[in-house]
Amino acid sequence: MPRHWLIKSEPDVYSIDDLQRDGSTCWEGIRNYQARNYIRDDMAEGDLAIYYHSRSKPPAAVGIARVSRAGYPDHHAWQADHDYFDPKASPDNPIWMMMDVAFFERFAQPISLAQLKADPALEGMLVTQKGQRLSVQPVEPVHFDRVVALGRGG
Numbered sequence: 001m002p003r004h005w006l007i008k009s010e011p012d013v014y015s016i017d018d019l020q021r022d023g024s025t026c027w028e029g030i031r032n033y034q035a036r037n038y039i040r041d042d043m044a045e046g047d048l049a050i051y052y053h054s055r056s057k058p059p060a061a062v063g064i065a066r067v068s069r070a071g072y073p074d075h076h077a078w079q080a081d082h083d084y085f086d087p088k089a090s091p092d093n094p095i096w097m098m099m100d101v102a103f104f105e106r107f108a109q110p111i112s113l114a115q116l117k118a119d120p121a122l123e124g125m126l127v128t129q130k131g132q133r134l135s136v137q138p139v140e141p142v143h144f145d146r147v148v149a150l151g152r153g154g
Contacts, residue, residue, distance in 0.1 A: 004144035005049035060110035069100035107151030
């Protein structure tokens with residue numbers, strides 16, 4: 001059974017518009033061990049993810065992406081001239097993982113973090129909890145369905 005996720009991106013780095021234009025992209029640069037473990041151990045092709053614009057005004061859920069390739073080594077980590085270079089990583093010891101995501105749907109309306117926090121049906125959703133900064137995080141099916149309904153104007 002597919003799992004559900006929330007993936008965060010700053011809209012000035014890679015927005016839902018960029019994903020819609022490109023159709024798909026690799027999701028690289030994850031440098032948090034817990035997020036890396038979700039990508040490596042739990043995400044699977046076909047899983048759906050709420051696409052969330054962080055560091056925007058306001059931060060908001062803006063659409064849905066589909067995992068189009070499950071986790072694989074983030075080769076940028078061993079490229080010395082890349083922004084995501086990690087001198088401890090190598091092809092033999094990749095350390096960091098990435099996945100590919102494809103555009104699935106753009107919401108009719110963004111759902112701000114304030115709206116997510118105010119909705120009683122979303123109580124306990126990780127992104128609504130203080131200090132929850134992971135760029136990749138699991139989402140319970142009931143929360144996923146509610147966010148999608150809100151995004152579609154329901």
